[in-house]
Amino acid sequence: MCGIVTAIATNNVVPVLLEGLRKLEYRGYDSAGLAVLAGELTRLRSCGRVAELAALADARQLSAHIGIAHTRWATHGVPSERNAHPHISGGLAVVHNGIIENFESIKADLQGKGYVFESETDTEAIAHLVHYKLQANTDLFEAVRQATNELVGAYAIGVVAEADPFRVIVARRGSPLLLGIGEDGMYAASDTAALLQVTRKIVYLEDGDLAELRRDSYIVIRSDGSPVEREVHISSLSADAVELGKFRHYMQKEIFEQPQALAQTLELIAGGAGITPQHFGARAGEVFDGVRRVLVLACGTSYHAGLVARYWIESIAKLPVTVEIASEYRYRESVPDPDTLVVVISQSGETADTLAALKHAKALGMQRTLAICNVPESAIVRETALRFITRAGPEIGVASTKAFTTQLAAFALLTLALAKINGRLSAEDEERRLAALRHLPVAVQKVLELEPEIEQWAQRFAGKEHALFLGRGSHWPIAMEGALKLKEISYIHAEAYAAGELKHGPLALVDKDMPVIAVSPADELLEKLKSNLQEVRARGGELYVFADAGSEIPESEGVHILHMPEHYGMLSPVLHVIPLQLLSYHAALVKGTDVDKPRNLAKSVTVE
Structure with missing residues (x-):
């Protein structure tokens, strides 16, 4: 939903922050803002598109080596400049993606301590809470750690302070946040696309991680203060992958990318290769063996992919399938079965309802889990025993297109794998169905000609x-x-x-x-x-x-x-x-x- 970009570098970071926000516009938002340290804390906010915020920055000739930026999709409080991020408390600024469920009690406590709230947002409570913690502890990193330990809900946050102009502090729990390791500085963002302009070296933070970013170094710790190492990944995305090219809109571009996306997703059966459970992970044979039923958990377009899969799996693999809207599943009494394969589907791998439903299913004792997802390092992928990465490439348009068809391709492979392991797929039938799958990109290309x-x-x-x-x-x-x-x-x-x-x-x-x-x-x-x-x-x-x-x-x-x-x-x-x-x-x-x-x-x- 909301988008975050932070930067600390040797050069002017304002253009980096603004371009990062532009790359995050697809996530949906109603206002935007940034805060930079250039001798003093300067904040700019606007309703509407990032272009309006950029115009304000240009008019002010804003320049700084450290800053945070944000696009907001309203949850608490109407879209307005006063509700837009960053939120400020006594010389420090905070941006936040997520929802703080206990913000009302935090707000009441802070008001009792004399803090005045100017917005309707839950985020302002974070800013004041960090400021309060900072009064008893002069270290900003420690103040953020203590504050986040009191938060209940989902968050990815970025913090800068006027009194501490040489570092940015970030933290995440339940909302995506990653670090970018650049030649001239250190960055953080909600999405890799925002950082491709400066680096392809990415560090994916995990739930409960906090990080301190300096111009030439970074440190990651856990919420208990213990240090932790996180692997550096080289992103396979290029800046061109998130550009429009010859198309008018990203949706049109992504519709016409479907032959390529399907070919990439189905590459593992190219050249005559057969179907194998190992397409879904090294332990797939063990996980699939003895599966008696399938439970699909998903939302929106991904839910529709699951409904199609129900017809395929039941008719070919002969396994009963239940498809549940993820946001409903964990709020009703259900009958768990440890021999159920739980399949979760999400384009981003960060869909809150789907992730919560997965954790609920696991808590009920259903450990045979599979993620079908487009983002390899996402939270949902890390939570499942097996995963299938659809390789659709970045999908920018809000209305999902190529993510949906590649999810269907993944389900077709899953159907055949389950049928084969259960002795329901003859060699002749397997080859016939695989040949149809290999031809699918060509067939889709013909449909596009209509x-x-x-x-x-x-x-x-x-x-x-x-x-x-x-x-x-x-x-x-x-x-x-x-x-x-x-x-x-x-x-x-x-x-x-x-x-x-x-x-x-x-x-x-x-x-x-x-x-x-x-x-x-x-x-x-x-x-x-x-x-x-x-x-x-x-x-x-x-x-x-x-x-x-x-x-x-x-x-x-x-x-x-x-x-x-x-x-x-x-x-x-x-x-x-x-x-x-x-x-x-x-x-x-x-x-x-x-x-x-x-x-x-x-x-x-x-x-x-």
Whole structure:
């Protein structure tokens, strides 16, 4: 959600801080600010985009060798300049990502000690608490350590103090934070993308870590004060990977990167290699052996990937599958089974609800855990026995696209691995299914060539206020994903239903102003779906059908057909989601919405 950048260097860090914030804009925010030490503490804050903050810095000709910066996504207090970070207390400034659950009690205690609060945020309580601790201890590092030990909740924080101008103190618990080791200084940020401008040497902090950054050195300690070593990683990302290039928006770029992302994700089965449990970790054979059921925990788009996987795993590996919304799972009584494989899915690997659900499942005794994730060093990956890294590359657009299709590719491999270990996959079937997976990037590329036709359809959606998406079987979750995409970036209200449910209520909504989008693969449910589509036409509804070759749905007045290049069997959901992504993107373009940064949303949801 929020984004943090800190820097201490031999050169002017203001441009580094601002560029870092620009690279974190995709996370979602409503205000931005920075604080630097240049003889005295100077703070600038603004509502709106980072560009406005940059204009303020330029007007002031701001220059400094040490500073902290922040983009805020409002949790406590409305978006406003007074609620924007950094927050100040007696010459020290704090930026914070996360939620402090016990801030009200801390605030009441500090008010009793004479501290005056100027904002509605939980973060200001951190600033005053560090300042209070500093009165009894002249060392800033120790004051931050003592203060963070009293915090309950999630946080990544950066602290600078006017009286201590040669170091930045950072800490994390539950929110991502990493260090950057540069040639001219030391940096910290919420995301690697913010630091690629200055370094590719990255240190991933773990929960409970604090770090002191100086211009030419850094120290990491645990919350009890004991020193700890953290490995330095060389990031495989390049600055070019997070640039737009020839595309108008990151969402468009990421839609068209899907053939490459899928090829990278499926590289381990290239060249005739077979499926093996070891694709999911060295201990996968041991973990998978004796699995009797599968529990998938995820949120949003990742939840839809889990719903598709349920059809695949149950039909091919013959294991029962439960798919749970992560934010609901740990708040209800469930029946744990130690022979359950718990699969958690997250693009960022920092999704708070999913991480909490995983920890809850483990606490119930379910230790067979697997993460499907796009970020190798993320918190969720570190919590699981097994992991599969999807290799989609950085996904900047808030509306997930390539992360979703690579998650589906990972689930296809998992399905085959579970089927093989359970004796449900013959050699012939394995080779046939692997050949289809190897061809998947080419098949997706062919679907992308339909963009001009989809763009024409999108023109008709711009004036609509509502839309209905229909699908059956494994394509019902694809309809759900299509509806979510349309809502996210075009702000058109959209709902998705299993097509057989149409007559049980949603049909009452259908009229000439309610477009109905149908996902229509040429599978065993096609004839049933055709009947559902007739129900729509009989009520005057206008149909937009994404149909496989051979589905034999004729185009007529009120029935618009877009023919997919080929039918793709089990993997058809991967192909059918592509035109729905493009439809949402182009509808948003026509409406003029902010495609990559839709209102009220954030990319990395690190709070509950």
